[in-house]
Amino acid sequence: MAAGRHGGFQDLKSRDGDDTISRKKIGCLRGDYDLITKGSRCRGRDSLEYRSEVRQNDIEERDEIAVLSMDLEPGELSSDVSDGAIDSEVKILEIGSRLSTLQDKKRKFSPIVWDRGDGAAIRTVKSRSTSETTTPPPPPSPESHDQGFLDADVKTSPADASEINNDDYVPERTILSSRWANDESEISGTEDKQKVKWKTGSELAALAGCRKSASPEPGEVVREGSESVDMLQGCRSVYEFENPEKIDEGTYGTVYMAKDNKTGETVALKKVKMDAEKEGFPVTSLREINILLSLHHPSIVDFKEVVVGSEIDNVYMVMEYMEHDLKAFMEMMIRPYSQSEVKCLMLQLLEGIKYLHDNWVLHRDLKTSNLLLNNRGELKICDFGLSRQYGRPLKPYTPLVVTLWYRSPELLLGAKEYSTAIDMWSLGCIMAELLTKKPLFNGDSEIDQLRKIYKILGTPNETIWPGLSKLPGVNANLGNHKYNLLREVFQAIALNRLPVTIPSDAGFDLLNKLLTYDPEKRITAEAALRHEWFREVPLPKSKEFMPTFPAENEQDRRRRREMKSRDPLEEQRRKELQRGKLGTGGLFGNF
């Protein structure tokens, strides 16, 4: 092993959390990147520019304070509108085919392993390729459980799984066989053996001290036992990765970029943050690994493997490297995204969320810093630390999920039975932020958050949201706002001469459907993907024309990290996680 390489990770290990870790630049990589994308060396942050500006100087059109309905934007897909006649259906199909490569290779079944609780039906399908996607399984309805959730042709055990999808069958990457699978399937419930359940693994369930109760939530840990040592055996060493450079430090771990010696590929390494007070492997990380192992979609960050350092508690998740997160990217932009760019990003995001929801996974922490971007215009969802599988009927989970600004009203009001609609609300907040470059509801406490929502969307009542009056936090007097002022928010920004992209009527319609109070009526990812906004001009921009920036250098990253530590949103989040216990604190606990 090269001394320098080893030295780099020794530094990383001994001074974790310290900005002064070994920072051998990966100058050659970045240099190559600059040459490829910009035709010259990076000229630093102050001279950052859009690649699309270079490519399409003459047709650039980004001022959308007033959006002309027939305007086309640079890079918009199929911009052949000379006769004004646009075959939207064809165009949207084209877009779809670019977003996912369904057409290239269709997998018949979800990669997630389910069984019916009786061990009879097991399905294992997987592929590592991010260029493949899956056709998700039909949601398990009670009726379908009775007849067996899986179609007859997929009722197969691992032994005969090779009979289906021979090409794709790689059993070691399934939840069933994963060393990282845990035994916390809230879905399974012993009361209904027929119910579809997230396949429970065995190794971690056997760990000493692993809580057997239904729902370990963020902050809980799986205690170390001899099995946890076994579980790490066979993992590659982190020293096989060269030139570690710190990217960011989140709540659950520090993220580095490094070069995989074996493949030459630049990857991201997320070091699992062990809880100093409670010994053991954090459930959040376990859940993230378990879920990421099972998911394969172009809009979800590709998880590669787990590697270990020299000590038992140095565990790293290896993922594909993405140049930016959306939050940092938008901070570098002078103007908000244009409508066609927002459509391109929202389509990718919705595809990813549809895939998650179809596979019974709630993300529970969608926000701009958890959406990664690469310089090919691709968006990928990351950070599955708070995500979890869900089932029907719904079970109570903690409402202390989702970062405050992106948290839905039902969660803010203390609902413990919630579903995919919480992610859709976050998507509404994200869509508005893409158009304005500002968070839509930037509350500094749960009450303030609700107050801000009510002020802009109007105060909800039992008529528009049946069941509202039963929520624990509903008695708070937050004023009686009669009107939806979403459009006015955009107009006010424009009146203040600040850059803003005002969407068309269809765009506002989608926004309002994502920000619908009643979770039952809130639009689903599937319906949102069919929304007319994506079919009208300006059409979604194609990924290759999306704006790009060179990856930030270390200095810029450090500056951003320093700013980040003062971010009230992060502070709020940390406080909540410290409180961390189910049902304590929160708005509904404070009344």
Ligand SMILES: Nc1ncnc2c1ncn2[C@@H]1O[C@H](COP(=O)(O)OP(=O)(O)OP(=O)(O)O)[C@@H](O)[C@H]1O
């Ligand atoms: N695969 C990746 N490639 C590049 N950067 C990444 C990658 N994964 C994460 N990051 C960066 O690290 C940051 C933190 O990662 P992540 O959100 O997974 O960690 P976390 O500890 O769960 O954070 P949070 O405090 O947001 O919950 C991201 O916002 C992003 O900037």
